[in-house]
Amino acid sequence: xxxxxxxxxxxxxxxxxxxxxxxxxxxxxxxxxxxxxxxxxxxxxxxxxxxxxxxxxxxxxxxxxxxxxxxxxxxxxxxxxxxxxxxxxxxxxxxxxxxxxxxxxxxxxxxxxxxxxxxxxxxxxxxxxxxxxxxxxxxxxxxxxxxxxxxxxxxxxxxxxxxxxxxxxxxxxxxxxxxxxxxxxxxxxxxxxxxxxxxxxxxxxxxxxx
Amino acid sequence: xxxxxxxxxxxxxxxxxxxxxxxxxxxxxxxxxxxxxxxxxxxxxxxxxxxxxxxxxxxxxxxxxxxxxxxxxxxxxxxxxxxxxxxxxxxxxxxxxxxxxxxxxxxxxxxxxxxxxxxxxxxxxxxxxxxxxxxxxxxxxxxxxxxxxxxxxxxxxxxxxxxxxxxxxxxxxxxxxxxxxxxxxxxxxxxxxxxxxxxxxxxxxxxxxxxxxxxxxxxxxxxxxxx
Numbered sequence: 001x002x003x004x005x006x007x008x009x010x011x012x013x014x015x016x017x018x019x020x021x022x023x024x025x026x027x028x029x030x031x032x033x034x035x036x037x038x039x040x041x042x043x044x045x046x047x048x049x050x051x052x053x054x055x056x057x058x059x060x061x062x063x064x065x066x067x068x069x070x071x072x073x074x075x076x077x078x079x080x081x082x083x084x085x086x087x088x089x090x091x092x093x094x095x096x097x098x099x100x101x102x103x104x105x106x107x108x109x110x111x112x113x114x115x116x117x118x119x120x121x122x123x124x125x126x127x128x129x130x131x132x133x134x135x136x137x138x139x140x141x142x143x144x145x146x147x148x149x150x151x152x153x154x155x156x157x158x159x160x161x162x163x164x165x166x167x168x169x170x171x172x173x174x175x176x177x178x179x180x181x182x183x184x185x186x187x188x189x190x191x192x193x194x195x196x197x198x199x200x201x202x203x204x205x206x207x208x209x210x
Numbered sequence: 211x212x213x214x215x216x217x218x219x220x221x222x223x224x225x226x227x228x229x230x231x232x233x234x235x236x237x238x239x240x241x242x243x244x245x246x247x248x249x250x251x252x253x254x255x256x257x258x259x260x261x262x263x264x265x266x267x268x269x270x271x272x273x274x275x276x277x278x279x280x281x282x283x284x285x286x287x288x289x290x291x292x293x294x295x296x297x298x299x300x301x302x303x304x305x306x307x308x309x310x311x312x313x314x315x316x317x318x319x320x321x322x323x324x325x326x327x328x329x330x331x332x333x334x335x336x337x338x339x340x341x342x343x344x345x346x347x348x349x350x351x352x353x354x355x356x357x358x359x360x361x362x363x364x365x366x367x368x369x370x371x372x373x374x375x376x377x378x379x380x381x382x383x384x385x386x387x388x389x390x391x392x393x394x395x396x397x398x399x400x401x402x403x404x405x406x407x408x409x410x411x412x413x414x415x416x417x418x419x420x421x422x423x424x425x426x427x428x429x430x431x432x433x434x435x436x437x
Contacts, residue, residue: 036352065234066234066238067226067230067231067234068226069226069231070231070234070235073235073238074234074235074238077235077238077239077242078238078242080242081242081245081246084246084249085245085246085249088249088250088253088257089249089253091253091257091260092252092253092256092257092260093256095257095260095264099348102325102326102350103326103350174355174397177352177355178352178355
């Protein structure tokens with residue numbers, strides 16, 4: 001294995017320490033655009049996870065075959081292939097969700113989380129760690145999207161997974177399901193995430209000093 | 211995220227010649243194409259079945275009591291049930307009830323909405339000259355706002371008996387006074403107006419052909435048997 005970390009750490013770092021949305025702040029287009037309901041967030045997260053997993057598998061397998069000068073092009077070809085496949089599969093198997101996500105499925109191609117992981121990890125690691133990394137990052141990305149989606153759907157529509165939560169007296173904050181709501185929610189979650197991370201860092205430094 | 215120990219791995223590909231580069235990309239393209247074609251061939255029947263199914267369900271929804279339907283053709287001058295050479299498929303479906311009686315026509319039409327094209331199907335009853343039902347087939351309108359065009363029951367109630375003459379027009383919520391008016395959704399004016407426009411366009415294009423077809427089918431105003 002090429003990394004000093006254990007297998008578990010390779011997976012877990014995507015969830016928290018190197019979370020693609022809250023720490024790396026990558027892949028903002030789907031993060032802001034399709035998180036207006038929890039179910040859309042979940043579907044987008046799953047589609048991204050699928051593409052990331054299989055792209056990492058191929059890139060890692062072919063890492064010694066792909067010439068350096070054309071690596072980015074090759075990665076894009078690989079990623080675009082899996083995105084097109086996921087697009088067709090969703091349209092065939094779950095047409096309703098495909099209808100909801102619309103053009104954003106095709107836009108997974110340009111999600112920099114995916115290309116970023118190929119270049120930063122899969123291209124220089126064996127298949128096992130590359131897959132763990134992809135799974136960790138994909139799950140981390142899905143989790144982040146779901147967190148944003150839950151907040152936006154609750155406040156903006158008064159429901160969760162299309163089930164009304166607050167009853168009829170609740171006046172939905174329509175702005176939360178519109179584009180500005182994406183920025184508000186992401187901003188607040190980033191604030192919380194960074195505050196927690198900083199507190200942890202301060203605490204651990206105090207502990208090591210003591 | 212850098213892994214310093216891995217940098218030497220790349221050095222063996224440093225001097226890759228042009229042929230190697232072309233071969234790499236060529237192979238990547240070839241296998242990508244192969245995968246895509248496989249995926250396409252595998253999913254196409256399912257995707258088409260889904261589309262046909264959603265259209266079928268929609269025809270039954272917009273024509274109450276419908277038990278079967280046929281798509282009509284356009285031969286250049288009039289609607290016809292005889293589909294053959296020189297006849298293109300029209301977006302018009304002839305609906306019949308269980309006894310084979312013609313109960314109305316379903317028409318598909320589309321119009322740009324707030325985000326993207328909205329595709330819809332509506333039921334038209336030529337005997338009363340009214341729209342008797344409307345379903346959205348495809349829409350990417352804003353969830354929670356524009357998507358009320360197919361989720362809001364009050365808005366959908368506009369289309370259970372909507373007169374199409376002199377023209378279908380959109381009015382503010384609570385201001386409907388005439389049978390040809392559609393009450394828009396507050397906060398989703400563009401989407402509501404798009405639906406109104408879409409129905410108006412569909413009627414402009416197909417009302418007269420449908421009336422002609424109906425007259426020819428049913429000269430005495432009697433019910434028509436299935437052929």
